[in-house]
Amino acid sequence: MPQLLLNDCSHVIDYTGFLDSLKSGPLAKWRHPISQGLEQRLDSLQHGDLERWQASLDKLPALTHVEADMSSGVSLRSDQTLSEEAQDKLTEGLQGLHPWRKGPFDLFGVHIDTEWHSDWKWQRVSPHIDLRDRRVLDIGCGNGYYMWRMWQAGASMVIGVDPNLLFLNQFEAVKRYLPSAPVWQLPFTLEALPEPSDAFDTVFSMGVLYHRRSPIDHLLQLKACLRPGGELVLETLVIEGDESRCLLPEDRYAQMRNVWFLPSVPMLERFLARAGFSDIRCVDLNRTSIEEQRSTDWMRFQSLPDFLQPDDASKTLEGHPAPLRATLIAVKPGP
Template sequence: MIDYSPLFNTLSTTCLANWLDDLPAALEQRLQEARRHGDLPRWQSALAQLPDVQPSVSSLEDGVHIGAAADLSERQQSLLLEGLQGLHPWRKGPFELFGVHIDTEWRSDWKWDRVNPHLDLRGKRVLDVGCGNGYHMWRMWQAGAALVVGVDPNLLFLTQFQAIRRYLPDAPVWQLPFTLEELPEPSGGFDTVFSMGVLYHRRSPLDHLLQLKACLRPGGELVLETLVIEGDEHQCLMPEDRYAQMRNVWFLPSVALLERFLRRSGYVDVRCVDLNRTSVQEQRSTEWMRFQSLPDFLDPTNPDLTCEGYPAPLRATLVATRP
C-alpha cells in the first residue's frame, strides 16, 4: 500500500499538524479493514503486474500522460495492459501510460478545461473531497498546487490512484481512503477545497457546505460542482426514487437556490463560473468501463429527460470564498 510517511512529514510543518494525532492510526485501521474486501486481492494482484520502470517523460499540461511506449519491452507492455484492465471499471480520466490510452467513462479533462481558467492554485494547499481515482488531483498539482490531498473511501479508486502514483512517486499528491466526515478536525488548513459531484449525494446539503467551509482558511476558496436544474431561487428537485438510475441523489437545486445555500452557509463572493449540459460524448461506456452509462440513463425518445422523466443532467460549477 501507499507509504504515507512523506505526507506526515509535510503535515508536521503546517497548521494541519494536529492531524498526526489521529491520522496514522486511523489509516492503519482502515487499511487493515480493507484487507477483508473481497475484491482487494484481485486489484492488488493487478497493481503488482505493472512494470517497475522509470518513465522517460511525463506531461500533465493537457492531460495525464506518463512515459512513452518505447520505455517498455513487448512483455512489459503486455503486463501493463493486463494490469490496468484488471482495475476495471475506470470512471474518471483519461490517462495515458506508456502509450496505453485509458479511455475512461468520463471525459474529466473536459470538466477540468471548463473550471481551470477560473482558478489560481499556485502554491496552494488543496483538498479534493470525493476525489475518485485522483484524475483531477494530478491536474491541480500541474496547475501549481503545493500539496493536494484527496479523500474517497472507494478502494478500487485508491488502487487506481496507486497505479498512477507508481510512476509519479515524488509528487505531493495523496489520496486518503476516508469520507470527509472521517477526517480529523481540519482546522481551516486548506487554501482551496474542491467538492465535485458530491453535493447531490448528501441528505443534508447545507451540512456539507458547512463542513467544507470548516476546511478552508479565512479567505480560502471553495470550488463546488453539482447537478442542478433550471429555475429561480425557489426551484429544487428531489427525486422520488432514482435519478438517471442513481439511487442516492437527494437534492438538485437551481443555480440561484444553490447560490443562496452558499450565502446562508456563510460564504461570500459566490458566483457560477460554468453551466454545462452533460453530453453522451462526455459520459459513456468504453472498453475501460463496460457497464451502462449516460446513454442508457436517458429517455430513448427524448434525450432532454432521464429515463425516469426528470430533466437530463445539468451541471454547474460555483466558486465561493470563506470570509
C-alpha cells in the same frame, strides 16, 4: 508509519512521506489522528476484489526516468523501451482495475479511455481558479485524475479523500511512478477526517453535493476546512429555475438511488450564502452530453446514454430533466 498491505499481497502503499509532510505547518495537528485513522482504516479494509486489484498493480512494470505531462491530461512517459511482454502486462494490469470512471490517462503508451471525459470539465473549470502554491483538498476525489491536474496547475500539496478502494488502487497505478509528487489519496470520507483545520487554500467538491442528505451541512464542513479567504470550488447537478426551484427525486435519478437535492443555480447560491460563503459566482453551466459520459472498453457497464429516454434525450428514464451541471466558486470570509 502506516502502510497499506492488502490480503498479504506484495504491493504496499506507504504513507510515510505524507505523514512526514505534516510535521510542521497548518496541518501539523492532523499528523497523529491521520496516522491513527489510517492504521484503523487499513486494518479493517475488506473487499472481495482487493486481491485481484493488488495483483493487477503488481503486473505494472517497474520503470525509471518517468516523466509526467499534465498539461492537457495525465500522461506518463519513460525513456525505457518496454518489451512486447511488458507492454502486454501493463495493459492487462490496468485493465484489471476496470471500471475506470474519471480520466483519460495515457500511461506509457496505453490510452485509458475512461467513462468520463474529465479533461473537458477541467477545461471548463480551470480558467476560473488559480492554484499556484496553494494547499488543496479534493473531497470525493475518485481515482485522483483531477488531483494530478491540480498539481500540474501549481498546487504545493493536494490531498484527496475517497473511501472507494478501487479508486485508491487506480490512483496508486499513477502514484507509484511519481512517489515524490505532493499528491496523496486517503481512503476516508470527509466525516472521517480530523477536526477541521482551517488550513486549506482551496477545497474542491465535485459531484458530491447531490449525494448528501443534508447539503447545508456538507457546505459547512467544506467551509470549516478552508482558511479565512480560502476558496471553494463546488460542482454539482442542478435544474433550471429561480431561487424557489429544487428537485428531490422520489426514488431514482438517472438510475442512481443516492441522489437527493438538485437545486436551481439561484437556490444553490442561497445555500452557499446561508452557509456563510461570500463572493459567490457561477462560472460554468453545462448540459452533460453522451459524448462526455459514455461506456468504453475501460468502463463496460451502462452509462449516460442508457439512462436517458430513447426518444427524448432531454429527460432521464424517470422523466426528470437530463443532467445539468453547475460549477460555483465561493470564498470563506476573513476574520
